[in-house]
Amino acid sequence: MEKLLLLGDEAVSQGAIDAGMSGMYAYPGTPSTEIMEYVQRSKTARDRNIHRQWSANEKTAMEASLGMSYAGKRSMVAMKHVGLNVAADVFMNAAVTGVNGGLLVAVADDPSMHSSQNEQDSRYYGRFALVPILEPSNQQEAYDMSYEGMDFSEKYNLPVMIRLTTRLSHSRSGVKTKEIKDEKEISYPADPIQFVLLPSNARKKYKILLDKLTELRKISDDSKYNTYFDGEDKSLGIIACGIGFNYFMENFPDGICPYPVLKIGQYPLPTKMVQEIDGECEKLLVIEEGYPMVEELLRGFLNKEKRILGRLDGTIPRAGELNPNIIAAALGKGNGKTLQVPDIVANRPPQFCSGCSHKDVYEALNETMKLFGSDQRVFSDIGCYTLGALSPYKSIHTCVDMGASITMAKGAADAGVRPAVAVIGDSTFTHSGITGLLDAVNENSQITVIISDNSTVGMTGGQPSSALGKLENICVGIGVDPDHVRVVTPLRKYHEEIVDVLNEEIQYEGVSVVIPSRECIQTLTRKKKKT
Amino acid sequence: MKSDIILAGVGGQGILSIAATIGMAALENDLQLKQSEVHGMSQRGGAVQSHLRISDKSISSDLIPVGKADLIISVEPMEGLRYLSYLTDDGWLVTNSKPFKNIPDYPEIEKLTGSIDKIENHIILDADKIAHKIKSPRSSNMVMLGAASPFVDLPYKSFEVGIEKIFGRKGEQIVKLNLDALKAGREFAEQSVKTELNN
Incomplete structure (x- = not known):
């Protein structure tokens, strides 16, 4: 037992590690990223070889987590609130199958949208799936809920949601840890059809879930957290x-x-x-x-x-x-007189780093789109490159959900829009862009997809990208003509060349992919410091 | 004892190293601590802040209420002003004078210093210049902490211990450079307050 100074996110990780977790799964997303990053830094996790690699997206992460639970071991999956939309299919159904080893679903909501496209409340998902939700008010509770949540999950045979919000996720305070438990041994679910949601079985399982709800209400009245x-x-x-x-x-x-x-x-x-x-x-x-x-x-x-x-x-x-x-x-209490912030204080929005490859991509894209007339629209996605919507570039016109750039460009192309261009990052592409590109290939849609490849998950702090070294093969593998998968280097000195390539590919009557590829300046600087 | 501190700067300026050092100094004195940080989008060159609360009693909110901060430490002259509504009547603003200009409409520096001068309790210093002078150019944040240290109700020694714990794994030389920076900042603040009293 020791006292640690932990972020709310980290307290959740430490609680799960101490509860004997064998596997942690996640896709990076603010404000949840530090849950996995803490496990990756943890000595115990390294000594025990707890699974701690990033997954391609939240759905694959939660499914793998459920698989580890099926095998009788304890696992946790973490994501930001909108990530739960991606994982919603498995989340809803895991409530019906139940678990075997303890399964925690840690979700961090982002009210006020500090780093998100909405402020949806994950407690609705918990209610929707009929699973218990634990919502800590401080770092110690975050630890305790995670630690005890594993037992709770196994006792009631249900996934347990831990719901955090930005402020607790990213606030640090003292946490007293408990005794570390052994990991579980592999053991299959006693009922071989527990996880078979064929309608006949699913109806039985759903009935069991509904019956548990009465029980869960009762234990909420006795919970020390209420x-x-x-x-x-x-x-x-x-x-x-x-x-x-x-x-x-x-x-x-x-x-x-x-x-x-x-x-x-x-x-x-x-x-x-x-x-x-x-x-x-x-x-x-x-x-x-x-x-x-x-x-x-x-x-x-x-x-x-x-x-x-x-x-x-x-x-x-x-x-x-x-x-x-x-x-x-x-409460009707005044907040008193406060000092005035002087009018000269200007807004300072986030912006591209100096030397960022996305900037060179947008310089070239803006020049290319001008060739096709004024008021051209470009579909885009979620990542650092979304900052290209702001001044001075104003290159892109959509940011909706992970992967939507490609499919929205396809829909616009179906409507007759020419040129129909999508800008997506490398990690967003492997998260949710591949299936959209397959749709476009199957219909030979006239779209151009720019995969702005900085070889990392940039906005969340430079985690390894699932796409690393695989982009061209993926595109060709799902049927994009290899002659129309073009790789360029986004540097100022290649500006003319990039404009030419973009222009050629936009004019091609089919699916084309342009991959401007240069490593994120932040991850590159960090690597150089290490060596 | 309680000290509510707002740290202000621009994403990438490393205000969290100041927060971590004060935090360590607080733990050294067995105090309670809550420290909220900004992660994510704003870290890309946007305005960032950290709320640091230390107290000998338990702390409720992770955020400092408006009008309740005892101290604002800003590593950039405009960023400290952004959170002025948080400061108590007798609170202190300790700010670096060196601007970080990454926006087209950055105000004229004279206007900023004019606004800073209007605040009753303030200390303004060129932490980068001081850090250069003592041959510790990358320690301007510790110069800032040194300048702010008289206004945090903790013994000076605790800040030194904080630096030793935070920078210890980077080697003795780095610890020394940061201790020198802390001292230089502290001396500047003490001198500055003395001059103010004499006037």
């Missing part, structure tokens, strides 16, 4: 979920709060406790990071008594991350 703190002033009761509890308590510096408070850390909601606070208090204020999920459940559609306060009635803003000041305002 706590009732009584208070004298019954005019208002507080239901505070996860990190929302901290922002609330920050408003009571001496730790004494006049209102009854129900702190929620485990779902489904504890029925008795919620009934108790509802019976005691005139009104209820629901504080939750993310969507108003609990609030909506308590309020109901008709909201007849108008007793439930939160994001839906405007007591708390409907969108965005919480903070202590938002909660102060919700």
